[in-house]
Amino acid sequence: MCFVVKNTRVMSATIISGQRQRTCRACGKKFDYPVKGSAATRHHCEDCVAVPPETRKILERLHNRVTQLENQLRRLQEKPADRPK
Numbered sequence: 208m209c210f211v212v213k214n215t216r217v218m219s220a221t222i223i224s225g226q227r228q229r230t231c232r233a234c235g236k237k238f239d240y241p242v243k244g245s246a247a248t249r250h251h252c253e254d255c256v257a258v259p260p261e262t263r264k265i266l267e268r269l270h271n272r273v274t275q276l277e278n279q280l281r282r283l284q285e286k287p288a289d290r291p292k
């Protein structure tokens with residue numbers, strides 16, 4: 208008997224050992240977390256933590272849009288005839 212067990216449930220968890228680098232939800236900046244003496248949280252860098260929550264919400268919305276546009280741009284830049292070599 209030969210059973211092929213499909214075990215493709217590998218979550219793409221990018222766990223970097225040691226200090227973790229995070230991307231700020233509001234401005235997209237990469238920052239290390241946790242850092243001693245830094246006010247940064249898991250989702251926001253030190254700069255954006257100081258921003259009032261209502262304003263930060265708008266920043267997050269804008270950042271999401273930028274991310275979407277970047278992805279779209281990347282897709283458009285991809286050549287249809289890209290051959291892996």
Ligand SMILES: [Zn+2]
Nearest residue numbers: 231234252255
């Ligand atoms: Zn930020």
